[in-house]
Amino acid sequence: xxxxxxxxxxxxxxxxxxxxxxxxxxxxxxxxxxxxxxxxxxxxxxxxxxxxxxxxxxxxxxxxxxxxxxxxxxxxxxxxxxxxxxxxxxxxxxxxxxxxxxxxxxxxxxxxxxxxxxxxxxxxxxxxxxxxxxxxxxxxxxxxxxxxxxxxxxxxxxxxxxxxxxxxxxxxxxxxxxxxxxxxxxxxxxxxxxxxxxxxxxxxxxxxxxxxxxxxxxxxxxxxxxxxxxxxxxxxxxx
Amino acid sequence: xxxxxxxxxxxxxxxxxxxxxxxxxxxxxxxxxxxxxxxxxxxxxxxxxxxxxxxxxxxxxxxxxxxxxxxxxxxxxxxxxxxxxxxxxxxxxxxxxxxxxxxxxxxxxxxxxxxxxxxxxxxxxxxxxxxxxxxxxxxxxxxxxxxxxxxxxxxxxxxxxxxxxxxxxxxxxxxxxxxxxxxxxxxxxxxxxxxxxxxxxxxxxxxxxxxxxxxxxxxxxxxxxxxxxxxxxxxxxxxx
Numbered sequence: 001x002x003x004x005x006x007x008x009x010x011x012x013x014x015x016x017x018x019x020x021x022x023x024x025x026x027x028x029x030x031x032x033x034x035x036x037x038x039x040x041x042x043x044x045x046x047x048x049x050x051x052x053x054x055x056x057x058x059x060x061x062x063x064x065x066x067x068x069x070x071x072x073x074x075x076x077x078x079x080x081x082x083x084x085x086x087x088x089x090x091x092x093x094x095x096x097x098x099x100x101x102x103x104x105x106x107x108x109x110x111x112x113x114x115x116x117x118x119x120x121x122x123x124x125x126x127x128x129x130x131x132x133x134x135x136x137x138x139x140x141x142x143x144x145x146x147x148x149x150x151x152x153x154x155x156x157x158x159x160x161x162x163x164x165x166x167x168x169x170x171x172x173x174x175x176x177x178x179x180x181x182x183x184x185x186x187x188x189x190x191x192x193x194x195x196x197x198x199x200x201x202x203x204x205x206x207x208x209x210x211x212x213x214x215x216x217x218x219x220x221x222x223x224x225x226x227x228x229x230x231x232x233x234x235x236x237x238x239x
Numbered sequence: 240x241x242x243x244x245x246x247x248x249x250x251x252x253x254x255x256x257x258x259x260x261x262x263x264x265x266x267x268x269x270x271x272x273x274x275x276x277x278x279x280x281x282x283x284x285x286x287x288x289x290x291x292x293x294x295x296x297x298x299x300x301x302x303x304x305x306x307x308x309x310x311x312x313x314x315x316x317x318x319x320x321x322x323x324x325x326x327x328x329x330x331x332x333x334x335x336x337x338x339x340x341x342x343x344x345x346x347x348x349x350x351x352x353x354x355x356x357x358x359x360x361x362x363x364x365x366x367x368x369x370x371x372x373x374x375x376x377x378x379x380x381x382x383x384x385x386x387x388x389x390x391x392x393x394x395x396x397x398x399x400x401x402x403x404x405x406x407x408x409x410x411x412x413x414x415x416x417x418x419x420x421x422x423x424x425x426x427x428x429x430x431x432x433x434x435x436x437x438x439x440x441x442x443x444x445x446x447x448x449x450x451x452x453x454x455x456x457x458x459x460x461x462x463x464x465x466x467x468x469x470x471x472x473x474x475x476x477x478x479x
Contacts, residue, residue, distance in 0.1 A: 036349070042447060043352075043440040067290060084455055186406070186459075213451045214444060232448050236342030237454040237461075238335065 035233040038212050046221060052145035055218035059118035060101035061085060062215045065182060066206035070188055071196070080206055083184030084213070086117065090178035091190060092223035099183070103137060105170035113168050115139060118218055121163070130168045133193050139164050141219050143224040148219055155227035158219065160180070207225045210235045252439070317478035323391060324475060327468050330388035334464060337385050340378045341411050345462050347371060348446045349416040351425050360425050371422055375415060382408070396467050403460045410452035417445050 035043065040059075046052045065086040068078035087099025103115045103123070121140035123178040125133060128151045142160040143153075153161075173179050179191040197201070217232060224230060280286050282405070347370060354360045389400055421442065 036447065038447065038451065040444050041440065044438075152383040211454050213449075213455070214447045234450055234454075236338065236345055236450060237457050238338060238342070 007142035012170060013184070014133050025205050035210070035235050037220060037225035038209075038214040038231055038234050039217050041221050041225070042214070044222075045132055045151065046145075049149055050147045051100040051217060052221075054151060055215075056118050057115070059216050059218035060085070060116045061099075061102070062213045063120075063204050064207050064213070064216070065117075065184075065202055067182075067191060067196075067202045068200060071200070072191060075113040081189065081191075082207060083182055083189065086182055088180050089183050090174045090176070091176065091181045103135070103168060103170060105132075105135075105168040105202045107169075111233060113166060115165050115166065115168065117204065118216075122201055122205070124201045125198050126167065126174075127198055128194070128196070133170055133175070133196065134167065134169050137168055139166055143219065148221065152221070152223035155220075155224045155230040158224055161227075209233060211237060245407070246462070290331065296312075312453065314479050317475060320471060320475035320478065324468070324471055326388065327389035327464070327471060330391055331464050331468065333381065333388055334460065337378070337381050337411075338453075338457050340374055340381055341414055341450075341457075344371075344374055344414055344418050345446065345450045346376075347374070348414075348421050351418075351421045352443050352446065364426055367422055368426075371418065378415065392464075392467050396463065400460065400463050400467075403463055407453065407456035407460055410449055410456055414449040414453055415448070417442075417449055420456040421446070 004026050005170055014185075023058045040055050046055065063086055065083045066080045067083070069081040070081035072081060088098045088103075090097055101117045103113075103117075103120070105113055107113045115137055119139055119141065121138040123135045123137040127134045141148075143151075143157050143162045150231070170193065171180070179192050179194060181192045187208070210233055212232050212234075214234065215228050220232070347367065351360065351367065355365075386404065389397055389404070392400060
């Protein structure tokens with residue numbers, strides 16, 4: 001096909017752009033569904049701070065921790081191991097033990113710090129010795145339910161502004177001497193804290209944004225999810 | 240000692256030396272004759288004929304048979320792995336079809352949630368019930384079709400696959416129940432007898448949560464199936 005004049009060229013370019021857009025839409029929707037935002041506030045936002053507090057407490061139990069798979073299986077170099085509904089438990093696990101969904105340790109000034117999994121983006125191991133492991137934890141979103149409800153930030157604002165780093169020393173063992181381990185929903189894989197090497201980075205947002213659990217995002221109120229930059233969408237997984 | 244005596248001694252010694260040399264020669268000749276006699280038969284035409292017959296009649300066919308046997312085993316294993324690969328790929332296809340039905344159920348649920356007009360909801364009520372019944376039947380059939388194909392996987396992997404598959408059935412059933420409830424409620428309208436009806440947001444989140452759980456359980460099974468497929472593919476390349 002040859003363009004005879006300028007308007008023909010424009011038409012060809014416009015049709016090509018439209019075809020590309022159609023293909024992109026088709027690929028994005030290949031699993032079916034319309035890609036609704038993954039959020040506990042799907043139809044309406046929280047009515048009170050209490051609603052947000054409840055959602056935040058629940059969200060801590062639904063987080064997914066991604067760690068390098070080679071830490072538990074040396075043959076899986078380059079893969080990520082995802083621990084869904086991650087918790088910290090003592091091993092061996094006994095009747096009555098409850099998974100903890102926060103990192104509890106001491107800050108450099110000696111204060112006790114408790115960082116909920118619902119507000120952690122990632123952590124990096126800085127150092128460790130026989131008794132403790134020191135982590136640099138990136139806290140995100142560092143915003144209280146009151147502030148979230150009051151400021152109604154967009155996803156872009158929340159992502160850019162509400163982040164801080166905290167250095168925390170965690171004990172490798174529980175008071176009764178049993179080692180602390182990360183474990184996931186299915187419990188088949190455990191990752192002892194002392195197996196984390198210095199320099200390793202573990203993230204809470206490494207999952208595919210279409211494979212996430214909606215109850216994780218307590219902070220995804222309508223002002224956040226209405227932002228087109230909000231990446232976490234629900235689409236039936238197909239491939 | 241006079242000269243005569245010396246000469247006699249010298250000649251006696253020379254005589255002894257000559258005798259020793261003669262004896263040595265005799266011994267060497269005898270041993271050469273003995274050696275020759277051991278292998279002499281090889282020089283005969285009969286021996287050559289027999290050796291030729293053994294090589295061409297026994298050794299070569301045995302070697303060829305062994306070679307054929309190895310090739311035959313190799314080909315058999317390759318064919319059997321090829322058939323297994325085909326079956327595993329078919330199983331993967333059936334498994335993806337299972338997820339296709341869950342996706343359709345989710346879309347049906349979304350359609351009910353997203354229809355804000357009660358009149359519109361009522362108008363398509365019968366069609367939705369029909370679609371739901373069809374999906375439910377198809378899901379049961381598709382589940383059975385996939386479950387039957389787990390036998391095609393290597394023995395050691397069957398149990399973990401079955402376990403992960405059972406873990407998928409639970410959230411998939413939950414998704415079906417939620418969509419069924421949505422359909423029933425949309426048909427009945429508001430029911431005052433229910434002490435606390437879930438809000439529209441709670442219903443939508445329940446639907447999303449069940450999809451997320453189906454997705455995560457599906458991913459686990461799919462990863463296992465893919466891993467097994469890769470292992471069998473890798474094994475089959477060894478026999479090419």
